[in-house]
Structures are given as structure tokens and as C-alpha cells.
Amino acid sequence: GQNIDQPTEMTATEGAIVQINCTYQTSGFNGLFWYQQHAGEAPTFLSYNVLDGLEEKGRFSSFLSRSKGYSYLLLKELQMKDSASYLCAVRKGGRTGANNLFFGTGTRLTVIP
Amino acid sequence: DSGVTQTPKHLITATGQRVTLRCSPRSGDLSVYWYQQSLDQGLQFLIHYYNGEERAKGNILERFSAQQFPDLHSELNLSSLELGDSALYFCASSESLGDLDREGYGYTFGSGTRLTVV
Numbered sequence: 001g002q003n004i005d006q007p008t009e010m011t012a013t014e015g016a017i018v019q020i021n022c023t024y025q026t027s028g029f030n031g032l033f034w035y036q037q038h039a040g041e042a043p044t045f046l047s048y049n050v051l052d053g054l055e056e057k058g059r060f061s062s063f064l065s066r067s068k069g070y071s072y073l074l075l076k077e078l079q080m081k082d083s084a085s086y087l088c089a090v091r092k093g094g095r096t097g098a099n100n101l102f103f104g105t106g107t108r109l110t111v112i113p
Numbered sequence: 114d115s116g117v118t119q120t121p122k123h124l125i126t127a128t129g130q131r132v133t134l135r136c137s138p139r140s141g142d143l144s145v146y147w148y149q150q151s152l153d154q155g156l157q158f159l160i161h162y163y164n165g166e167e168r169a170k171g172n173i174l175e176r177f178s179a180q181q182f183p184d185l186h187s188e189l190n191l192s193s194l195e196l197g198d199s200a201l202y203f204c205a206s207s208e209s210l211g212d213l214d215r216e217g218y219g220y221t222f223g224s225g226t227r228l229t230v231v
Contacts, residue, residue: 004155033219042115042203042222043156087156091219100146100169101205101220105155 138206
């Protein structure tokens with residue numbers, strides 16, 4: 001199975017920076033995704049890491065350390081609209097050649113004025 | 114609009130009944146994935162189809178089944194429904210077998226079907 005752990009809830013202030021951590025234990029690791037999900041809506045793609053290091057995309061950055069089974073999502077210049085759940089997902093390769101995404105339970109971020 | 118279409122958006126049914134959820138993938142995507150998201154739970158992977166063939170199974174109950182048709186749309190069938198089956202059911206699609214596509218995305222999700230079993 002996949003053990004994917006993230007904090008359940010976080011609160012941060014508008015304009016600040018927040019880091020959401022994710023640890024995982026899995027075989028067949030083939031990449032790590034971060035998704036944003038507003039309540040009752042579809043998850044939307046934020047970032048992807050397959051090699052160690054930092055990937056930057058505007059206000060969002062994601063870091064991966066494969067040896068430590070660790071990733072984080074960094075959100076800068078927080079805006080009220082960033083209040084959402086952030087889902088860490090591990091892509092796992094299978095025997096059939098298919099890659100499938102397995103999700104953590106998500107971190108609910110609340111941005112306060 | 115993500116390009117992945119799920120119908121219906123909402124479904125209310127009684128215990129013991131059977132329902133069918135439908136998903137049309139993005140144009141050009143060959144893979145369809147089904148996920149279940151219960152209240153306060155993460156997205157649970159159910160099953161993956163690629164070009165009409167089942168490729169991987171996750172935590173899918175025996176009461177649930179799926180298929181992908183020649184036009185690549187997929188249906189998830191849920192039978193002998195129980196109260197605990199109430200959840201959001203999401204479908205996602207990808208260009209191939211879960212690799213990033215030309216736009217740099219891996220998996221695109223539909224807006225989901227909210228199933229309520231009463």
C-alpha cells in the first residue's frame with residue numbers, strides 16, 4: 001500500500017508564505033503531484049516532481065527528496081482564494097505499465113486577513 | 114471546463130439500488146481513472162482503464178464495476194448500494210498511461226458526481 005501523510009489543517013495569513021509537507025512510503029515510486037481542491041470541486045493540477053529538487057511555478061513551488069520520501073508545497077504571497085485543500089499524490093508504476101495516482105487525505109488551508 | 118465530463122452531477126438513491134455514473138474523457142485521452150472521495154477522506158483510487166482495457170484496480174468493492182467503451186467514455190456501476198457509499202465520485206483522464214502530456218499535465222479531473230444513498 002501507500003502511506004502518504006500530510007497535516008490535516010493549516011492556517012496562514014494573507015500575504016504570508018506557507019509550506020505544506022508530505023511524506024510517503026511506497027514501492028514503484030514514479031513521481032509526486034500536488035493538486036488544489038476547493039470544497040466540492042474537482043482537484044486541479046498544481047505541480048509535479050519526479051527528480052529531486054525544487055520546481056517553481058509562479059507563487060507555487062514544490063520540492064522533492066526521493067531518498068527521504070518527502071515533498072513540500074510552498075505557497076507565497078498568500079491570497080484569500082488560496083483557501084482550499086492541497087492534495088499530495090504519489091504516482092506509482094504498476095506491472096501493466098500503467099501509472100496510477102494515490103492521494104493523501106489532503107491539507108485544508110485557511111487563509112485569514 | 115476541464116474537458117472531462119461527468120454525469121449526472123447529483124444522484125440521490127435508496128439503499129439496495131443500483132446506479133451508473135458516466136464519464137467522458139478529454140478529447141484525445143485514452144485513460145480513464147475512477148476515484149471515490151468520502152466526507153473528510155482522501156481520494157481513493159478505484160480503477161483505471163486504458164483504451165478499453167482494465168489496467169489497474171485499487172480499493173474497488175466487488176459490488177462496483179466499470180467499463181470503458183470503444184468511444185472511450187467510461188461507466189462506473191454501483192450496486193446493492195449502502196449508506197456508506199455516499200460520496201463524491203471523480204473521474205480523471207490522461208493522454209496515455211499516466212505520463213505527463215504535451216501541456217505538462219498528468220491527470221485531468223471531472224467535476225464529479227455527488228452520490229447520496231438514503
